[in-house]
Structures are given as structure tokens and as C-alpha cells.
Amino acid sequence: xxxxxxxxxxxxxxxxxxxxxxxxxxxxxxxxxxxxxxxxxxxxxxxxxxxxxxxxxxxxxxxxxxxxxxxxxxxxxxxxxxxxxxxxxxxxxxxxxxxxxxxxxxxxxxxxxxxxxxxxxxxxxxxxxxxxxxxxxxxxxxxxxxxxxxxxxxxxxxxx
Amino acid sequence: xxxxxxxxxxxxxxxxxxxxxxxxxxxxxxxxxxxxxxxxxxxxxxxxxxxxxxxxxxxxxxxxxxxxxxxxxxxxxxxxxxxxxxxxxxxxxxxxxxxxxxxxxxxxxxxxxxxxxxxxxxxxxxxxxxxxxxxxxxxxxxxxxxxxxxxxxxxxxxxxxxxxxxxxxxxxxxxxxxxxxxxxxxxxxxxxxxxxxxxxxxxxxxxxxxxxxxxxxxxxxxxxxxxxxxxxxxxxxxxxxxxxxxxxxxxxxxxxxxxxxxxxxxxxxxxxxxxxxxxxxxxxxxxxxxxxxxxxxxxxxxxxxxxxxxxxxxxxxxxxxxxxxxxxxxxxxxxxxxxxxxxxxxxxxxxxxxxxxxxxxxxxxxxxxxxxxxxxxxxxx
Numbered sequence: 261x262x263x264x265x266x267x268x269x270x271x272x273x274x275x276x277x278x279x280x281x282x283x284x285x286x287x288x289x290x291x292x293x294x295x296x297x298x299x300x301x302x303x304x305x306x307x308x309x310x311x312x313x314x315x316x317x318x319x320x321x322x323x324x325x326x327x328x329x330x331x332x333x334x335x336x337x338x339x340x341x342x343x344x345x346x347x348x349x350x351x352x353x354x355x356x357x358x359x360x361x362x363x364x365x366x367x368x369x370x371x372x373x374x375x376x377x378x379x380x381x382x383x384x385x386x387x388x389x390x391x392x393x394x395x396x397x398x399x400x401x402x403x404x405x406x407x408x409x410x411x412x413x414x415x416x417x418x419x420x
Numbered sequence: 421x422x423x424x425x426x427x428x429x430x431x432x433x434x435x436x437x438x439x440x441x442x443x444x445x446x447x448x449x450x451x452x453x454x455x456x457x458x459x460x461x462x463x464x465x466x467x468x469x470x471x472x473x474x475x476x477x478x479x480x481x482x483x484x485x486x487x488x489x490x491x492x493x494x495x496x497x498x499x500x501x502x503x504x505x506x507x508x509x510x511x512x513x514x515x516x517x518x519x520x521x522x523x524x525x526x527x528x529x530x531x532x533x534x535x536x537x538x539x540x541x542x543x544x545x546x547x548x549x550x551x552x553x554x555x556x557x558x559x560x561x562x563x564x565x566x567x568x569x570x571x572x573x574x575x576x577x578x579x580x581x582x583x584x585x586x587x588x589x590x591x592x593x594x595x596x597x598x599x600x601x602x603x604x605x606x607x608x609x610x611x612x613x614x615x616x617x618x619x620x621x622x623x624x625x626x627x628x629x630x631x632x633x634x635x636x637x638x639x640x641x642x643x644x645x646x647x648x649x650x651x652x653x654x655x656x657x658x659x660x661x662x663x664x665x666x667x668x669x670x671x672x673x674x675x676x677x678x679x680x681x682x683x684x685x686x687x688x689x690x691x692x693x694x695x696x697x698x699x700x701x702x703x704x705x706x707x708x709x710x711x712x713x714x715x716x717x718x719x720x721x722x723x724x725x726x727x728x729x730x731x732x733x734x735x736x737x738x739x740x741x742x743x744x745x746x747x748x749x750x751x752x753x754x755x756x757x758x759x760x761x762x763x764x765x766x767x768x769x770x771x772x773x774x775x776x777x778x779x780x781x782x783x784x785x786x787x788x789x790x791x792x793x794x795x796x797x798x799x800x801x
Contacts, residue, residue: 290522292671293735318665319652320737321768323748323761338735338748338763342649342663348670351735353748374652374771378763385486400479400800411487 267347268294271314278313279306292349300356300365307354307371310339316352318342322378324386328413331360333386337368337375358388367393385411444468450785452480460796462773462789466782474777474785476770482800486762493727493755494520498590504764505798506587508547510539511740512764513592518673519736519747519760520594523729532596532721533674538712539582539591540674540738541705542575545616547741548698549575551793555695556627558786559636564627571619574612581605596722606713613706620703628699637692641776641788644689651771655743656701657792660694662687667739678715681708691776691784691791698793729757742766742793766798 268288275286275296282302288294298306310316316339323336337354341347358365367390369376380399382388387409390396398405408415444467451461459480465473485504489497494516501516502509514536521527528536549568556564576586581602583589591598627633643653648661658665666683668676684700686693729751737746743765750759769792780788 289733295733318649320654320744320746321652321748321761321763323759323763325750325759325761336748338746342658342665345664345670348665351737353735372652373650374768377767377771398479400482402479410484415487417487417491 265291267350268292271347271350271352272296274314275306275309278309282306293351293353295353295355297355297357300358303354303356304366304368304371307337307368310352310354311371315341315344315347317372319372319374319378320351322375322382324382324388324411326360326386326411326413328360332357333360333363333388335365335382335388337372339372363388364391365389366391369394385409387412445472448782452477462777462785464777464782464785469782471777471780471782471785474774474789476773476794478770478796478800480800481797485801486760489760489762490756490758494594494729494757495727497756497760498593499588501762502588502590503797504762504801505547505740505742505766505795507550508543508741508798509588510536510543510591511738512745513590514540514674514738515736515740515745515747517592517594517736518738519734519749520729521725522734522736523732523749523751524594524725525730526595526723526725528596529720529723530675530717531600531719532723534712534716535582535597535601535721536592537675537679538709538716539579539589539597541708541712542579544705544741545702546572546575546579548702551741551790552695552698555787555790558790559633561627561630561632564623567619567623567626571616574616578605578609578612581608593722593725594727595725596720598722600721601716606716609713610710613709617703617706620699623699628696633695634692636784636787637690637695637791639688639690639692640784641691641780641791642689643772643776645687647775648689648772651775652768653743653772653792654768655739655741655765655793656694656697657743657769657772659683659685660697660791661689667737667744671737673738675712675715679708679711681711691788694791694793727755729754740765742795742798743768762801764798764801766793766795767801769794770799 265288272286285297318340320340321338325334334357339352379390383396384398384401446466448464452459461477463475488500549572553565553568580586583591643661645662648658664683664685669683681704684697731753733750735748737744746763748761749757752758772792773789776788
């Protein structure tokens with residue numbers, strides 16, 4: 261297996277060239293995995309660039325992570341490419357951080373329709389807000405659920 | 421069952437004016453019921469018997485697994501992460517150990533890798549057969565319900581002799597697999613896969629060429645290639661729409677890089693295409709089982725791995741029966757992950773349900789959404 265990071269380095273270079281001020285960090289954490297951290301207000305531009313110029317047209321999921329000790333949530337869009345077979349193995353983790361006391365982000369459903377359910381789950385499980393989300397209703401939880409967002413770190417199991 | 425317009429004297433008496441907009445649309449709540457695979461509900465809007473819009477309403481089998489696995493050590497979590505899809509347990513198990521091993525930097529021995537693929541391929545057949553039997557039920561074809569469930573036992577018995585359990589194996593552990601092949605396994609497996617391929621020919625005659633099936637599957641529930649990609653679908657659903665994406669080829673893991681197999685696709689994106697992709701994959705998996713047993717290297721099946729998730733992040737993903745199953749794992753150095761995001765094939769394919777059902781007749785609804793291979797428990801987790 262080819263262990264060089266040529267393709268990954270090339271993608272990182274292009275991203276940094278096009279968004280010199282907006283990309284806080286872009287690294288290949290290993291072969292086929294690239295982490296890109298952007299400022300929340302610039303995520304739409306970077307997302308459009310990834311989809312239209314670099315062919316990352318296939319959303320594979322969205323994760324939210326509660327870093328309560330740092331008072332922030334991290335939202336991670338996992339993206340792959342279906343149309344370009346040469347980069348099918350490459351997964352870009354597009355990350356943004358929002359403050360814990362005001363967890364507002366911009367929805368990317370218009371860019372990748374497939375993220376709709378994942379964003380909905382992050383809304384109910386972490387209490388995040390996605391501006392422009394077409395259906396910010398409960399997905400898995402009951403519609404009348406009035407407890408705290410259950411995936412937050414401070415919510416513990418009774419038996420834990 | 422409610423009409424969407426205000427109940428006026430005319431239409432409650434059953435004589436709506438056909439010109440009145442919305443006079444004939446009906447919102448129907450289908451479920452929550454056990455539709456063969458765990459509870460779920462579809463909210464369907466109809467004009468006559470044509471579906472205008474269908475929204476899935478999942479969550480009836482949500483177990484909070486992402487929370488549970490944050491609170492247990494990585495070994496105790498294995499039986500838990502298998503639960504969302506017990507008919508495809510080893511593939512989900514594989515995604516879990518891949519994420520852990522990536523953080524630990526542990527590479528299982530070659531024989532262990534082959535045995536993982538062996539159980540994964542057996543699971544793929546078992547899962548597809550279970551799915552096919554429910555598809556038969558939805559068409560009212562009782563034979564197609566009985567046969568696949570009966571033939572599934574061929575592989576369940578094999579899996580039991582390999583792992584000690586019929587469906588939930590917990591066979592894959594960080595560093596390798598729990599135990600080696602029992603005596604006489606290879607001969608028995610070859611016999612059974614060859615017999616199974618003959619059975620698939622019989623399925624062909626009684627079902628896949630049967631107008632009862634073809635007339636209600638060809639051209640029904642079409643998901644275009646473009647839609648399949650932008651909705652993020654995966655597995656047989658994506659391949660049924662003409663995209664040859666398969667992680668076993670695209671990012672060869674375990675022993676798949678050394679095995680010879682084809683990725684099956686169909687271009688049309690209809691219900692028929694998705695069914696036939698499943699059938700082709702079952703033949704391919706039978707072939708793969710024999711190939712794995714022939715190429716199986718000797719040596720140990722397991723290497724020592726610590727019960728620890730080192731600091732860092734990893735994205736472990738595999739091609740499960742219903743598409744890509746992945747764990748986005750963040751470790752802090754303890755014996756449990758700080759966060760383990762669990763994304764399954766069914767969860768991703770849920771996005772395709774509305775797209776597939778739009779414009780379909782109500783009578784074709786069960787088979788159309790079932791052709792996506794959406795497993796409610798696997799989606800809810």
C-alpha cells in the first residue's frame with residue numbers, strides 16, 4: 261500500500277491557498293484522513309468550495325462533541341467523495357467550534373441535503389441550534405421531551 | 421387518518437368537489453408498528469393512492485447507545501454496539517475494533533484479519549437473506565419468506581461452530597479474533613456455500629423472474645444517481661443507483677486488499693436494481709468465503725492489545741451489509757472513549773426514504789421503502 265500523503269497534502273495546500281485567513285488548521289492525521297478546522301462564520305464558503313471544486317459531494321455524517329472543560333461544542337462534518345473514485349478513501353473532517361453558552365451554527369443542509377437528519381440529532385441530543393435548518397424538530401426523542409439534551413457530558417445515568 | 425382541509429359539510433359526507441385543492445389529499449400515519457425489523461412510523465401524504473410526500477418518524481427503538489458506550493470500557497461495549505443490527509453483528513463489531521486499533525496502533529495478525537473477513541461475509545449473506553425474506557412478505561410471496569429464512573440457518577450454524585453464538589458473536593476483539601477455526605469448518609463451509617448458490621438459482625426461477633415481483637419493482641421507487649450521492653446514501657442503495665462505491669475496495673481493510681472480488685452495481689436506481697444488487701452480493705460473498713478459506717494463512721489469530729483508548733481521534737469504518745458503518749472515536753487515554761459517534765448504514769439511508777416514496781402508489785410503499793434496506797433499530801441505535 262502506498263503510504264505517502266501526496267493527495268492529502270495537495271488537498272490541504274489548495275484549501276490553505278484559497279482560504280488563507282479562514283482555515284485555522286488543516287492536517288492529515290493519517291493516510292486518507294484530513295482534519296480541517298474553520299471559523300463558524302466561514303464554514304459555508306469552505307463547504308461550497310469542498311463540494312464544488314474538490315468533489316466532496318457525499319456527506320457521511322455529522323458528529324457533535326461536548327468539550328465541557330473547554331466550554332465549547334465541536335461540530336464535525338464527515339465528508340467523502342462519490343464522484344471522484346481516486347479520493348473515495350479520503351475522509352475530510354470539517355470542524356467548527358461553538359461556545360457552550362450560545363451554541364449557534366449555520367445549517368449546511370442546502371449544501372449537502374444528506375446532513376439534515378444528523379443536524380437534527382445534534383439539535384436534540386446536544387441542544388445545538390442550526391440556523392436555516394428546514395426541520396429543526398425532534399428526530400429520535402419524543403416530541404414532548406423536556407429534559408436536558410441527553411448527550412451533554414453533565415447528564416449522567418442514574419446507575420453511573 | 422385526517423383530511424388536511426377543513427371538514428366541510430360536503431366532504432364529510434363523502435362528496436368533495438374534485439376541483440377543490442387538497443380535497444383528496446389524505447395524511448396517513450403508517451405505524452408505529454413492527455414492520456419486520458423493529459418499530460418505526462411513516463407519515464404519508466396521499467393524493468388518491470399516489471404518495472405526495474412521506475416522512476420517516478424514527479426513534480421508537482432508540483437506546484442511547486452512544487451514551488452507554490461512553491460509560492463502559494471498550495470490551496464491555498462490544499455486545500452493546502452489536503445490538504442495533506444483530507443480523508449483521510460482526511460488521512458493526514468490525515467498525516468498533518478498527519477505530520480502537522487505529523488509536524492503539526495495533527495490527528492484528530494475518531490469520532485474524534482473514535477470519536474477520538470470513539465472518540463479515542457470512543454476516544453479509546445472513547443479513548441480505550433476512551432482508552429478502554421480509555421483502556417477500558411485503559409482496560405477499562410466502563415462499564420467498566420461508567426460503568431465505570430457512571437457508572439463513574446454513575450460515576447461522578456455521579457461525580455458531582466458529583464463534584459459539586448464533587447471531588451476536590462478539591467475535592472481533594482489539595488485536596484479532598477470539599478463537600480459531602474449529603476442525604472440519606472449511607469442508608463444511610465450502611459444501612454449504614456451493615449448495616446456497618444452487619438455491620439462489622432456484623430463487624431466480626421462483627421470484628426474481630416472476631412478474632409478481634418484476635412488475636412491482638421495475639421502474640418503481642426510483643432514486644437517481646445524483647440524489648443518492650447528495651443524500652449521502654450508502655451500501656446497496658448507493659450501488660443500486662449506479663455508484664460503484666464499496667469500502668472493501670475503496671479503502672481495503674483487514675484482508676480485503678488480498679482478495680479478489682467484484683463490486684456489483686445497477687444503473688437504474690429502482691426497487692428492482694436494489695434487490696438485484698443484494699442478490700449479486702450474496703453470490704460474491706459465497707465466492708469470497710471459499711476464497712478466504714483457501715488463502716487462509718497460518719499463525720496466531722490474536723495479538724495482545726491493551727484495554728485503553730489512547731489520546732487522539734480516529735474514524736474507523738467498514739462496509740457492513742447495509743453500507744458504511746463507522747465510529748468517530750475520540751480517546752483521552754482511559755479505558756473508555758471520550759466520545760464514540762456511531763453512524764450506521766441505515767441511519768444514512770433514512771434520508772432516501774422520502775425521495776424513493778414520492779410518486780409511488782400506496783400499494784407499492786412497503787416494498788419500495790424496504791428495498792432501501794433500512795433497518796429501524798440500526799438507524800435509531
